[in-house]
Amino acid sequence: MEASSTASETAGENEFDLIIIGAGSGNTIPDERFADLKIAIIDDGEHFGGTCLNVGCIPTKMFVRPAEIVHGARSAQHLGVTAPDVRANWAAVRDRIFTRIDAISNSGEEYRRSGEPNIQLVRERVRFISDHELETDSGRRLRAERIIIAAGSRSVELDPLPWSQRVITNAEALRLEQLPQHITVIGGGAIGCEFANIFHGFGAKTVQLVRSMPLKSVDSEVAATFAQVADWDLRTGTEVTAAHETEAGVELTLSDGSQMITDLVLVAAGRIPNSDRLEATAAGFDLHEDGRIVVDDYQRVLRGGEPVPGVWALGDISSSHQLKHVANEEARVVAHNVAAEFSGEQLRRNTLGPVPTAVFSNPEVAAFGESLSQAQARGADAFAVRHDYGATAWGWALEDETSFCKLVVDRENGKLLGAQIIGPDAAILLQPLIQAASQGQSVRGLARQQYWPHPAATEIIENTLLRAEAQLAAH
Amino acid sequence: MEASSTASETAGENEFDLIIIGAGSGNTIPDERFADLKIAIIDDGEHFGGTCLNVGCIPTKMFVRPAEIVHGARSAQHLGVTAPDVRANWAAVRDRIFTRIDAISNSGEEYRRSGEPNIQLVRERVRFISDHELETDSGRRLRAERIIIAAGSRSVELDPLPWSQRVITNAEALRLEQLPQHITVIGGGAIGCEFANIFHGFGAKTVQLVRSMPLKSVDSEVAATFAQVADWDLRTGTEVTAAHETEAGVELTLSDGSQMITDLVLVAAGRIPNSDRLEATAAGFDLHEDGRIVVDDYQRVLRGGEPVPGVWALGDISSSHQLKHVANEEARVVAHNVAAEFSGEQLRRNTLGPVPTAVFSNPEVAAFGESLSQAQARGADAFAVRHDYGATAWGWALEDETSFCKLVVDRENGKLLGAQIIGPDAAILLQPLIQAASQGQSVRGLARQQYWPHPAATEIIENTLLRAEAQLAAH
Numbered sequence: 001m002e003a004s005s006t007a008s009e010t011a012g013e014n015e016f017d018l019i020i021i022g023a024g025s026g027n028t029i030p031d032e033r034f035a036d037l038k039i040a041i042i043d044d045g046e047h048f049g050g051t052c053l054n055v056g057c058i059p060t061k062m063f064v065r066p067a068e069i070v071h072g073a074r075s076a077q078h079l080g081v082t083a084p085d086v087r088a089n090w091a092a093v094r095d096r097i098f099t100r101i102d103a104i105s106n107s108g109e110e111y112r113r114s115g116e117p118n119i120q121l122v123r124e125r126v127r128f129i130s131d132h133e134l135e136t137d138s139g140r141r142l143r144a145e146r147i148i149i150a151a152g153s154r155s156v157e158l159d160p161l162p163w164s165q166r167v168i169t170n171a172e173a174l175r176l177e178q179l180p181q182h183i184t185v186i187g188g189g190a191i192g193c194e195f196a197n198i199f200h201g202f203g204a205k206t207v208q209l210v211r212s213m214p215l216k217s218v219d220s221e222v223a224a225t226f227a228q229v230a231d232w233d234l235r236t237g238t239e240v241t242a243a244h245e246t247e248a249g250v251e252l253t254l255s256d257g258s259q260m261i262t263d264l265v266l267v268a269a270g271r272i273p274n275s276d277r278l279e280a281t282a283a284g285f286d287l288h289e290d291g292r293i294v295v296d297d298y299q300r301v302l303r304g305g306e307p308v309p310g311v312w313a314l315g316d317i318s319s320s321h322q323l324k325h326v327a328n329e330e331a332r333v334v335a336h337n338v339a340a341e342f343s344g345e346q347l348r349r350n351t352l353g354p355v356p357t358a359v360f361s362n363p364e365v366a367a368f369g370e371s372l373s374q375a376q377a378r379g380a381d382a383f384a385v386r387h388d389y390g391a392t393a394w395g396w397a398l399e400d401e402t403s404f405c406k407l408v409v410d411r412e413n414g415k416l417l418g419a420q421i422i423g424p425d426a427a428i429l430l431q432p433l434i435q436a437a438s439q440g441q442s443v444r445g446l447a448r449q450q451y452w453p454h455p456a457a458t459e460i461i462e463n464t465l466l467r468a469e470a471q472l473a474a475h
Numbered sequence: 476m477e478a479s480s481t482a483s484e485t486a487g488e489n490e491f492d493l494i495i496i497g498a499g500s501g502n503t504i505p506d507e508r509f510a511d512l513k514i515a516i517i518d519d520g521e522h523f524g525g526t527c528l529n530v531g532c533i534p535t536k537m538f539v540r541p542a543e544i545v546h547g548a549r550s551a552q553h554l555g556v557t558a559p560d561v562r563a564n565w566a567a568v569r570d571r572i573f574t575r576i577d578a579i580s581n582s583g584e585e586y587r588r589s590g591e592p593n594i595q596l597v598r599e600r601v602r603f604i605s606d607h608e609l610e611t612d613s614g615r616r617l618r619a620e621r622i623i624i625a626a627g628s629r630s631v632e633l634d635p636l637p638w639s640q641r642v643i644t645n646a647e648a649l650r651l652e653q654l655p656q657h658i659t660v661i662g663g664g665a666i667g668c669e670f671a672n673i674f675h676g677f678g679a680k681t682v683q684l685v686r687s688m689p690l691k692s693v694d695s696e697v698a699a700t701f702a703q704v705a706d707w708d709l710r711t712g713t714e715v716t717a718a719h720e721t722e723a724g725v726e727l728t729l730s731d732g733s734q735m736i737t738d739l740v741l742v743a744a745g746r747i748p749n750s751d752r753l754e755a756t757a758a759g760f761d762l763h764e765d766g767r768i769v770v771d772d773y774q775r776v777l778r779g780g781e782p783v784p785g786v787w788a789l790g791d792i793s794s795s796h797q798l799k800h801v802a803n804e805e806a807r808v809v810a811h812n813v814a815a816e817f818s819g820e821q822l823r824r825n826t827l828g829p830v831p832t833a834v835f836s837n838p839e840v841a842a843f844g845e846s847l848s849q850a851q852a853r854g855a856d857a858f859a860v861r862h863d864y865g866a867t868a869w870g871w872a873l874e875d876e877t878s879f880c881k882l883v884v885d886r887e888n889g890k891l892l893g894a895q896i897i898g899p900d901a902a903i904l905l906q907p908l909i910q911a912a913s914q915g916q917s918v919r920g921l922a923r924q925q926y927w928p929h930p931a932a933t934e935i936i937e938n939t940l941l942r943a944e945a946q947l948a949a950h
Contacts, residue, residue, distance in 0.1 A: 057930045058868045065872040066556045073548040073561050080568035081541045086548050086558035093555035100871065324929040332923075358928040366928060393533045396575065397540040425903060427931035432906045438925035448807075450913035453833040453841060454799040455532045456902035 016040045016144040018338070019134065021126060021278065023112070024050020025315050025327035026150030030119060033339040040142055041112055042134075044125040048109035051152055051316075052324040053101060055171035060194055062097045063174065064360045067201025071362055075231070078399050088202045090179035098175065127279035131308050146310040148334055149293060149301065150327070151278055153271040153316035158186065160243045166250050167243075167265045170195055180204050180263040184252065186240060187268035188214035193226070193361040195266055200232040201362070207262065208234045209254065215359060219371040219406065219420045221386075226422060229363045229402045273317045285311070293318040297349040299334045312338065321355050354418075354437050358427035363403060366426040368434060369418030372408050381411045385471055387464035389423050393455030398424065405429070405464040407443070414442030414472050425457055432461055443468040491515045491619040493813070494609065496601060496753065498587070499525020500790050500802035501625030505594060508814040515617055516587055517609075519600040523584035526627055526791075527799040528576060530646035535669055537572045538649065539835045542676025546837055550706070553874050563677045565654035573650065602754035606783050621785040623809055624768060624776065625802070626753055628746040628791035633661065635718045641725050642718075642740045645670055655679050655738040659727065661715060662743035663689035668701070668836040670741055675707040676837070682737065683709045684729065690834060694846040694881065694895045696861075701897060704838045704877045748792040760786070768793040772824040774809045787813065796830050829893075829912050833902035838878060841901035843909060844893030847883050856886045860946055862939035864898050868930030873899065880904070880939040882918070889917030889947050900932055907936055918943040 016038050020026040023043035027050065030039055047054040066088040073083035112121040124136040134142045155169035163169070170191050181204060185196040188210030196208040208214075213223040213236050227236050235254075242253040249261045273292045280287065286294035286302045293301055293313045300307035301318075312334045315327035333350045340347055354368040375382040389395035389403035403423020410417050416437040421429055436446055447465035452458045491513050495501040498518035502525065505514055522529040541563040548558035587596040599611040609617045630644035638644070645666050656679060660671040663685030671683040683689075688698040688711050702711050710729075717728040724736045748767045755762065761769035761777045768776055768788045775782035776793075787809045790802035808825045815822055829843040850857035864870035864878035878898020885892050891912040896904055911921055922940035927933045 052929070058871065061868060061930045062872045066551065066554045069547050069551050069554065069556050069558075072544050073558055076541065076544050079541045079544065080564045080571060081544050081561065082564070083548055083558050083561035085560050086556065089555045089557070096555060096874075325926050328929070329926070352924075352926065354926075356926050356928045358931055366931075368926075393536060396533065397537045399571075425900060427928050428900060428903050428933050431925075431927065431931075431933045431936070432910050434925050434927075435907050435910055449827075450906075450909050451800050451804070451827065451829070451831050451843075452906065452909075453831040453902050454527070454803070455536045456833055456841075456906075458903050458906045461906070 012143075014140060014142050016120075016142065018146045018148065019142055019144040020148045020150060021134070022050065022150035022152055022315065022317070023048055023108075024052055024150060024152055025324070025331040026050075026148055027108070027112070028328065028331050029148060029335045029338075030116075031335070033335070033343070035116075035118060037118060039119045040122050040144070041119060042122045042124070042126050042136075042142075043109075044123065044137075047102065047105045048112070048123075049105045052327075054105055055169075055174055057324050059097050059101055059174050060170070060191075060198070061360055062101075063093060063198045063202075064194065066093050067198045068362065070201045070203075071197075071231075090176070090202050093202075094175065125277065127277070128283040128285075131283040131285070131303070131311055144310075146338055147312070148338070149278065149280075149311070149313040149317055150315045150331070151274040151317050153273045153322060155267060156270045156272050158240070158267050158269050160240055161186070161250075161265055161267055163267075164245060166245055166263070167267060170266065170268060173199075173264075173266050176264075182249070182262045183207070183264045183266060184209060184250075184260070184262040185266045185268060187270070188212070188216065188236075189268060189270065190215070190357070190359045190361075192266075192268035193230070193359050193365075195268060196230070196232055196234065197361040199266075206232040207260070208232060209238045209240065210234065210236050211239050212237060215365055218357075218365060218367045219418075220373070221406065222365060222367070222420050222422045225402055225404070226361075226363060226365060229422075230361070271316065271322055275317055278317075283308075283311075292320075297351070298337055298347050299330055299350060300337075321357075323355065323357060326355055352438070354416075354434065356427075356430055356434050358430070360427065363422050364424060364426040365420070365422045366430040367418065367420040368430065368437065369416065370408055371418055371420065375408050375410075375417045380417065382408055382417055383411055383471055384408050385464060385467040387460060387467055389457075389460055392457075392459045392463060394457040394459060397455070400424070405460050407433070407464050407468050409443055409468045409472065411472065411475060414444045414468075415440065416443060421460075423460075429457060429461055432458070444472060445469070487618075489615060489617050491595075491617065493621045493623070494617055494619040495623045495625060496609070497525065497625035497627055497790070497792070498523055498583075499527055499625060499627055500799070500806040501525075501623055502583070502587070503803065503806050504623060504810045504813075505591070506810070508810070508818070510591075510593060512593060514594045515597050515619070516594060517597040517599070517601050517617075518584075519598065519612075522577065522580045523587070523598075524580045527802075529580055530644075530649055532799050534572050534576055534649050535645070535666075535673070536835055537576075538568060538673045538677075539669065541568050542673045543837065545676045545678075546672075546706075565651070565677050568677075569650065600752065602752070603758040603760075606758040606760070606778070606786055619785075621813055622787070623813070624753065624755075624786070624788040624792055625790045625806070626749040626792050628748045628797060630742060631745045631747050633715070633742050633744050635715055636661070636725075636740055636742055639720060641720055641738070642742060645741065645743060648674075648739075648741050651739075657724070657737050658682070658739045658741060659684060659725070659735070659737040660741045660743060662745070663687070663691065663711075664743060664745065665690070665832070665834045665836075667741075667743035668705070668834050668840075670743060671705070671707055671709065672836040674741075681707040682735070683707060684713045684715060685709065685711050686714050687712060690840055693832075693840060693842045694893075695848070696881065697840060697842070697895050697897045700877055700879070701836075701838060701840060704897075705836070746791065746797055750792055753792075758783075758786075767795075772826065773812055773822050774805055774825060775812075796832075798830065798832060801830055827913070829891075829909065831902075831905055831909050833905070835902065838897050839899060839901040840895070840897045841905040842893065842895040843905065843912065844891065845883055846893055846895065850883050850885075850892045855892065857883055857892055858886055858946055859883050860939060860942040862935060862942055864932075864935055867932075867934045867938060869932040869934060872930075875899070880935050882908070882939050882943050884918055884943045884947065886947065886950060889919045889943075890915065891918060896935075898935075904932060904936055907933070919947060920944070
């Protein structure tokens with residue numbers, strides 16, 4: 001493959017064929033299709049490799065597992081199991097996790113530094129000078145005909161709680177020297193719910209403050225069930241109105257007028273895209289109100305509503321879904337589209353859907369698409385069905401009384417508009433529904449087209465589908 | 476609906492329109508389509524409702540869950556979790572389970588006894604006198620134009636080990652007064668592997684004797700992995716050659732010449748269909764060599780290769796799969812076909828496939844279709860790919876080093892010929908593959924047609940599919 005005019009033909013160590021800003025999903029792009037391009041990868045993160053690997057999904061899930069075992073053993077008395085002394089050792093778990101992850105991060109960085117002659121690693125923060133030019137903190141100016149912006153997002157700082165040793169994000173929380181005795185998690189999104197569960201499981205006294213309801217973007221019934229089942233001190237409709245840091249901890253005044261002292265505050269009140277740190281406005285790129293860079297279906301960055309030639313974006317900095325699996329798919333689209341310039345292939349649109357989300361808390365939650373109220377709000381003729389874990393053999397085995405699967409179905413064509421699961425293994429139970437919805441299948445016949453091994457948890461899905469089908473037939 | 480000539484029009488309390496022998500899956504058949512028929516349901520089981528409910532899948536899975544929690548907590552030191560005193564209380568678990576199950580069984584029996592005027596319950600053993608006539612142990616003769624045989628199977632007795640207080644089947648094992656100190660499980664099929672895991676998890680010293688390899692019908696690599704990972708005393712290639720029951724227990728002589736004493740022997744060496752107890756030969760029905768009643772694709776019982784009018788069979792007594800989800804599907808086919816006589820609908824063939832099987836042991840195993848060697852033995856141009864749990868984020872969270880997913884793929888059309896999973900949540904992870912295979916889909920594009928939420932366990936399936944696709948593309 002030959003670039004029309006490659007940087008190797010032009011002068012200057014600061015001239016590239018392709019610059020990738022961000023080494024998370026962006027780092028998956030350079031492959032054999034780009035072997036002839038001179039590439040710069042820019043990552044100013046403390047740990048190389050992006051949020052998911054270093055401070056996001058992966059280490060979080062690795063903390064979830066021990067917490068889940070402890071919780072499972074501790075709360076199984078109704079199943080006939082006692083475990084008076086079960087506990088998870090914070091320091092041991094942390095060291096195991098980061099020994100593994102830091103090694104991956106380090107070897108990834110080393111490979112990018114010296115593994116391929118055409119790729120150069122830049123470990124500095126950059127900002128846009130113009131649409132194809134960047135300046136690093138040290139004053140180096142980098143230019144490329146093609147720029148991929150994959151610089152991610154960061155935790156939002158809350159007004160009364162400036163970052164400090166005691167007011168931290170999930171990134172610091174994962175690497176804490178020791179387990180706090182008392183932690184307050186602020187926020188009811190995936191991160192807040194996952195970290196409240198982790199700290200509770202490890203034995204910290206855990207308070208979670210949620211402005212309205214947890215996981216409210218999913219479904220109100222799911223949100224209410226989550227708030228009811230979570231067995232730490234989860235307070236809905238509660239905000240911090242004032243905070244004061246002392247020697248002993250952080251004194252918080254809450255919106256209900258109460259006060260409390262906590263060792264640590266983990267703020268998980270949302271994430272903002274890093275477009276401001278990149279000074280994307282200097283290049284004139286269009287931004288959404290929340291700061292995300294505007295892209296079209298091809299992942300092309302827009303300016304004045306038109307694609308800027310050679311500039312692409314993906315992941316949290318531009319996506320409406322702050323999810324690693326979405327960023328990865330966007331990276332595949334961008335890689336294809338950048339390579340298309342040379343291969344002559346058509347540009348690819350990003351049309352994959354629906355987008356599932358999973359919250360690895362306790363209870364676990366997974367969902368895609370619309371809730372019934374969302375579907376009805378846009379005028380869809382939809383209905384919802386619900387089936388409880390407790391109405392299946394597996395639910396009996398769990399003695400489960402709170403978990404369920406809900407489907408939102410288009411009455412016209414029987415297609416799945418949405419699905420929500422709250423309960424054990426929600427994230428994996430959702431997959432047959434994702435598969436059917438991705439293929440545009442109706443729920444009609446879906447349950448009976450296939451076997452569902454008895455008495456596996458998937459019978460919950462089978463039975464919810466049968467309910468949906470019965471509801472369709474009733475009309 | 477009107478039967479051409481209903482028994483209510485003819486004389487005699489022993490004349491029926493429909494007799495159903497067996498109240499397991501057979502008991503699901505009477506519904507509103509048969510409200511005008513005079514029906515007898517025959518069940519001579521100690522507990523009403525069949526194997527699955529009373530001594531099979533359901534109570535077994537309910538014992539598996541506590542065992543799994545104990546095992547999970549006990550074996551999580553490498554994850555940073557300690558649980559020195561975790562234990563499951565046999566009597567408490569047993570009582571919880573059978574309080575629930577016996578109530579279901581009793582209310583099911585009560586409903587069949589007096590819930591519907593057209594249905595009569597016969598709690599006796601029966602045998603065939605002719606193809607449409609049965610005799611009960613008490614000498615009552617029952618006749619019907621339509622007979623559905625759903626009388627199931629029972630545990631095989633082993634020659635050197637006649638049934639006794641100390642030599643028992645899974646049925647007795649589930650209701651044991653107390654946990655044995657030392658139990659020997661004979662057999663490497665699903666039941667043997669599940670019960671060895673249960674007793675080990677509850678704290679009994681457990682030996683499992685397997686003639687060749689465990690779960691050998693699945694795949695040799697899976698079998699070998701199971702034998703290696705199971706953390707009770709599993710002895711492959713070992714049989715009992717002699718047994719002697721004493722006051723202290725059962726003295727076993729094994730094929731390796733060694734001897735041991737055990738408190739209890741659980742024989743799970745296979746199950747035989749109950750056609751002999753029904754004296755199916757007296758009606759001239761065709762039998763397979765293993766005693767199963769021969770049926771055609773419509774679940775019609777054959778005699779001399781031809782369907783016997785009005786006689787149907789389903790479940791373990793006739794099926795090549797001794798699985799509850801298969802029996803249920805066969806019951807749906809039979810119900811449709813019996814009702815077709817009145818509704819005028821076409822008879823339905825039973826063509827649903829592939830058939831998954833799940834073994835809720837530790838490790839858990841789930842599979843469908845062919846292993847690579849089975850596919851190749853019949854001349855298929857097939858290949859297999861394998862992806863380890865350990866190569867996904869979730870595998871990292873488990874610190875898993877032994878679990879994997881394997882796919883067997885038809886090189887010609889990319890279709891799944893088989894799938895095997897050994898590891899946590901195998902049974903539910905299999906479902907997206909069952910769904911694709913049931914719909915005749917190729918693995919081409921399957922992984923990338925849908926999102927797989929990160930970092931859920933389903934990424935194992937996604938990655939195995941990608942390997943399969945790469946292998947297809949390489950040719």
